[in-house]
Amino acid sequence: GQQLNQSPQSMFIQEGEDVSMNCTSSSIFNTWLWYKQDPGEGPVLLIALYKAGELTSNGRLTAQFGITRKDSFLNISASIPSDVGIYFCAGFTSGTYKYIFGTGTRLKVLA
Amino acid sequence: DTAVSQTPKYLVTQMENDKSIKCEQNLGHDTMYWYKQDSKKFLKIMFSYNNKELIINETVPNRFSPKSPDKAHLNLHINSLELGDSAVYFCASSQDRRPGQTYEQYFGPGTRLTVT
Numbered sequence: 001g002q003q004l005n006q007s008p009q010s011m012f013i014q015e016g017e018d019v020s021m022n023c024t025s026s027s028i029f030n031t032w033l034w035y036k037q038d039p040g041e042g043p044v045l046l047i048a049l050y051k052a053g054e055l056t057s058n059g060r061l062t063a064q065f066g067i068t069r070k071d072s073f074l075n076i077s078a079s080i081p082s083d084v085g086i087y088f089c090a091g092f093t094s095g096t097y098k099y100i101f102g103t104g105t106r107l108k109v110l111a
Numbered sequence: 112d113t114a115v116s117q118t119p120k121y122l123v124t125q126m127e128n129d130k131s132i133k134c135e136q137n138l139g140h141d142t143m144y145w146y147k148q149d150s151k152k153f154l155k156i157m158f159s160y161n162n163k164e165l166i167i168n169e170t171v172p173n174r175f176s177p178k179s180p181d182k183a184h185l186n187l188h189i190n191s192l193e194l195g196d197s198a199v200y201f202c203a204s205s206q207d208r209r210p211g212q213t214y215e216q217y218f219g220p221g222t223r224l225t226v227t
Binding site: 003031035037040041042043044048050086088092094097098101103104106 | 205215
């Protein structure tokens with residue numbers, strides 16, 4: 001099945017650093033979602049984006065809906081150890097009932 | 112209150128057995144899903160039900176049979192289990208977008224299935 005490409009696949013960063021990751025698609029979506037999955041848990045919704053160019057924040061997290069509607073970006077500022085986990089993007093087009101997920105970015109924070 | 116719940120959390124069984132996983136959502140959503148997450152953590156959609164009707168079936172073997180008795184429940188029955196069925200299965204739900212609502216999708220905690 002279709003999957004979105006996320007970059008980077010994994011990253012180690014120092015506590016306090018800012019983190020950037022992105023998600024790209026060959027298809028256009030009208031909704032982008034970002035999730036975080038902790039070990040042994042289900043993905044938890046972080047941010048939802050509905051409009052091309054939209055920039056939305058949730059605490060230290062900021063996500064953007066790319067203007068081409070084929071990509072999205074997630075930034076985490078001043079990372080802390082509990083930011084560790086896998087971050088997934090997902091794209092959705094109304095009427096399809098299908099969320100297409102990215103391959104995930106595995107984040108590890110070094111204290 | 113848990114929004115999307117699944118039971119059991121862990122399921123260990125032998126090959127060729129039949130097992131079921133149950134899912135319930137209390138969000139009032141119209142659409143429910145089953146996903147399979149493999150060892151590489153890729154999330155793959157298996158099925159989607161909207162108002163109790165099957166709308167997505169992603170070429171899943173017919174040993175897998177979802178059942179939606181009502182909008183709040185979507186169960187997954189698996190016949191004749193195989194080693195390759197070992198994975199984490201997630202239930203999720205979402206709401207068709209209407210004024211004041213969103214396309215946000217929410218996941219359950221997952222069921223780790225191990226077939227020996």
